[in-house]
Amino acid sequence: MSTGSAPAGPSTPSKKRSKWEDDDLDQGQQLEHPQKRRAKSKGSTPALSEPRQVSNTGASNNPKPKPTLKSKVLHSQYVPERTRHPEIQSSRSVYCYERLNQIEEGSYGVVFRARDKQTGDIVALKKLKLEEEKNGFPITALREIYALMSCQHENVVRVREVVVGETLTQVFVVMDFIEHDLKTLLTSMPSPFLQSEVKTLMIQLLSAVNHCHQNWILHRDLKTSNLLMNNRGTIKVADFGLARRYGDPVGLGGLTQLVVTLWYRAPEILLGATKYSTAVDLWSVGCIFAELLLKEPLFQAKGEIEMISMIFKLLGPPTKESWSNYTELPLAQTITIPPPQPNQFRSKFPYLSTAGLDLLMSLLKYDPEKRITAAEALKHPYFKESPLPKHPDLFGSFPSAAAGEKRRKPDSPSAPARAQNYKLVTEFDIP
Template sequence: MTCRHQNVVAIREVVVGDTLTQVFVAMDFIEHDLKSLLTAMPSPFLHSEIKTLMLQLLSAVYHCHSCWILHRDLKTSNILMNNRGIIKVADFGLARRYGDPVGVGGMTQLVVTLWYRAPEILLGASTYSTAVDIWSVGCIFAELLLKEPLFQAKTEIELLGMIQELLGPSTNSLLSESSLSSPGRSMNFSSSHPRRLQQRLDHLAGSATDLIRSLLTYNPRKRVRADEALEHPYFNESPLPKHPDLFGSFPSAAAGEKRRKPFYSPVAPTRAADYRLLD
C-alpha cells in the first residue's frame, strides 16, 4: 500500500472476518504472471516488447526503492501482466523497509528465490541493500532475452559456480571491498566450464549485454541503480520500446479463457522516455 504505482499491483481493501485469522486482501485481478506466460505463449517476446517490460519493471523497482522498500523476491512468477501490455510487481510477502532491524522481520538471509539471489546473500552478508533487487532484475532481463532462466541451479554452491562462469572468478579484494561475504565464507573455486554461460550472451546486442553486466555485478556498491538503468542507451536504440497498447493479448488460464487471435490497438508507439520514472 506504500508503493502505489501503476506497475505495482494495487490493493483495493483489507477485509477482516469474525476472527483475527480471517483477514483477506482484495487486489486487482491481473490475467497472467510472466513466468507462466513465457512458458505458454506461442512465440517469445520481441526485443521491442522486452524493452517495454524492462522499462516498466525498472520504474516499479525505482519507485519501491524511493519509498525505502526492498522487495526481496523479484522473479518472473511475481511479475503479473494484463492483456494491455502492463506489468505489475506483486507478492510483497518478503518485502521490508530498508534498514529494518534484524529480529523484527528485517535483513534475514533466507530471502529471494534461489535462481534470482544475489551473491552477497549467498555468501552470508550481514547487511545488504537495494542492490539485491537489482541483481534479480538482471536475472529477469536475461531470462526474457534467453527465453529461459539464466541460473537454473539446484543448490547455493552450484549457483555460485554458475555466477563465476558468467562473470569470471571473484577476488578476495573484491569480496572484502564490497562486504560480500561473512567471515569464513568465500567464492574462490574453479569452474569446469568457464565460458559456457558467457557464450550464451555473445549473440546479444552489445548494449543489451552491457546492461546485463551492469545489473549483474559482484560488488553491490558498483551495481547500477534502477534510475540509472532506466537511462541506459539500450532503451534508445532500434528497435524502440513498443507501446503497451500494441502488445498482443493472450488467453488467461485464471479466467478460463480460450486462445484467440491477437488484438492490436492503433495507438502509435511512444519514446522510451515516456516510461521512465513513472509514479
C-alpha cells in the same frame, strides 16, 4: 436562612475546567479569568472586565469580536484539517465478494479470483494464513500491506481494501486482478518476446523498482512469477510478502538471509551477508532480464552450492578488482574459487546488442556497491537504440490461465472426404 444580600462566606472550590471543555468555545471567544467569570452584579447583566467594543458602523448589537492573538485555536496550524483524514470505518465482509476460482497458493496466503457483488469488478482475493499464528497478526502480512500502500505506482499492483470473515483468522487483502504472470506466460508463449517488447517490460519493471526504493521499500523476492501482466502490455509488481523498509533499525542478528527465490538470489546473500540493500533487487532484475531474452531462467540450480558455481561460470570467479570485500563475507572461506577465466556473457547471449549486454553485466555485477541502480538503468543507452521500446497497447493478447481460459485453435475447414459412390460433376450434368 435569609435570602437577603448577606456578605458572601467562604466560596466552595470551583470545578477545574478541562481542556476538552475549552474546545466548545467559539474560535473568536477569549478565555476569561475564573474569578471574573463568577463575579456577577445584583442586576441581570454580568459584570464585564472590559467595555464592549462598538464597530465603526455604529452597530452595537452583538458585534463579532475581532480575532486576536489570545483567540482560541481549535487545532494546530501544522496539522491538516479533519476533512483530509476520513473517519476510520469498519472493514467490509468477505461475503461482499463472490469467489470464482483459486489462482495459486504461496507460503503466506492463498489467492482467489472473485467478483465484487456490488460493482461486478473482478478482483484478486488473497487470504492470509493466520491459522497457525500464536503471536497475533503476522509481521509479514503487516509489511506486505504497508509496502503496497506506500508504493502506489502504475506498475505496482493496487490494494483496494482489507476485508474480514467470521473469525479473527480470516483476513483477506483485495487487489486488482491481472490476467497473467510472466512465468506462466513465458512457458506457454510459442515464441519469445521481441527486443522492443523486452525493452518495454524492462522499463516498467525498473520504474516500479525505482519507485519502491525511493520509498525505502525492499521487495526481496523479485521473479517472473511475481510480475503480473495484463492484455494491454502493462506489468505490475506483486507479492510483497518478503518486503520491508530498509531504513529501519536492524536487530542484532542483522537482515535475514532467507529471502529471494534461489534462482534470483544475489551472490552476497548466498555467501552469508547480514547487511544488504537495494542491490539485491537489482540482481533479481538482471536475472529477469536474462529470462525474458532466453525464455527460460538463467540459473536453474538445485541448491546454493550449485547456484554459486553457476554464477562463477557465467561471470568468472570473483577477484579483488571485481569484488574487493569478497573475503570478508561469512561463507567466503568455505568456497573454493576456481582458476581465473573470462565471463561467458557473449556466448550466452549472442544476439544481444553491445548496449544490452552492458546493461545486463551492470545488473549482474559481483560487488553490490558497483551494481547499477534502478534510476541509472532507466537512463541506459540500451533503451534509446533501435529497435525502440514498443508501446504497451501494441502487445498481443493471450488467454488468461488464472481465469481458466485456453488458447483457441484457429478454425479452418477440413479436407473433403471421398464418399463411396462419389461422382464428379460433368458439363453434361449441368442443365
